[in-house]
Amino acid sequence: MKKLSRSYLTLIYLFFYIPIIVLMIYSFNNAQYSLVWHGFSLRWYQTLLQDNDLWISVWHSLLLGITAATLAMGIGGLAAISLYRYRFFGRNLLYGLVFILILSPEIVMGISLLILFSLLNVPLGFWALLFAHTTFCVPFVVVTVYSRIVSFDEYIFEAARDLGAKDSVIFARIILPLLWPGLLAGWLLSFTLSLDDVITSYFVAGPDYEILPLKIYSMVRLGVKPEINALCSITFGFTLLLVVISQLVLRKKP
């Protein structure tokens, strides 16, 4: 029985990882079209280095990811703290909304923001993308931070209050120091979501502001090419690193 379940686990893990590993291996293959191994080469990575448009889209994506993740961390963090500490009108609604936003198909968010921006004459591009990315990241920050905050000892807040601390003091001196791993993890996950988002961005990016995931999308539609393998390997490796760091940060006990 044990052997059976172990080989089953292995099989599923192979299913998860073989395609990505194959992709990474072929990004080093010294041949344009062949599946046959023609020796190790970095030439596809060098091709990427010379692609100026690509670097512009990378820069756009990093800028967007950093600003969106920071905004989402701020808003999502405040929302999670409010949900935990206060009983207010509409609390259940907020709770439900976070849940619904996580479940709701991205494409609906994409078109709804497209309609909003065209109605308000917000030009498609950086600002539209920033609003959109922040919006889909917020619920994930709320969940990450909230799951961390519920593990706090409630008596800490009571003690602080008894000793005369105001909410703003409690926030700065107690909540923030205890909560930073949750906030950091929320930030990192938002950053990866932003770097990888295709669907929402597809609707609100506009023609003039190219970002990495859409650039990758337009490239992969043309079929398998070694330089795309190289680009995908780098992007995957980078987001993998962010996910691993965020999980390590989250695992630290408060």
Added chain:
Amino acid sequence: MKNDNAFKYFSLATTWIWLIIFSFVPYGLVIFASLMSHDTNHLIRLPFTLQNYVELSEPIYIKIFIKSFYIAGISTLICLILGYPFAYTLARMKSRLKGLFILLVIIPFWTSSLIRSYSMIAILKAKGIINSLLLSLGIIHEPIPMIFNNTSVIIGLVYNLLPFMILPLMTNIERLDNRLIDAARDLGANRITTFRKIILPLTMPGMIAGCILVFLPAMTLFYIPDLLGGAKSILLGNLIQNQFLITQHWPLGSATSIVLAILLAVMILIYLQSKRNKKEQDLL
């Protein structure tokens, strides 16, 4: 005391203002747009009409709806069948490496599904890994067509969405009260009866959560049919994308999304109901 409340009001105002402007209002606008008329110059215009919903009942659209349901349903079923034993084994694992194994499921959950879909092309295509392997082993003599059809779309969806099934299931199974299983065994239930009467009903919320998390994106992840499917593989996501960006028929696209959203609402209600029954409190 007034100063004390400043922080509370600041947090609540920030949260609500953001959500109202970027979630409530836009979603409302979609409903609004779905009831408007189509105009190529202005995208949407008055008068109000139900024409878009009527148009959606035409066979061509009904077909896409049915096909999306079918493909998403099959993918969800496969994810459930593959994911359940996996989640069960993982949840019950007592190894020191358990954290690492869980991390290996979390990674595909968060990393780019576009890149992972792309990586599937190289595996499935006519001169891809599987065909080359089978050909060189002499098992087949001609490449099996595995890509650009419905099967490859389903494989792509399962590959991308399996973690969304496994993670909620695993959380659910981890919380199972072992004493109930022991009690069933003590009272003479065999493995199958214990599973059917105890474990299965208790893990129902996890199964439903997993199914929702797989089923909904499966209908709307438009790049998977786009990359892995053939010309005929149009699912709801591709339809909405076309209506908005290619034919520019925003009212019809909005109506399609609304129908989809109603569906989603029904599924979430079913989920919440089952959750209430189990008295669970967590977000996911």
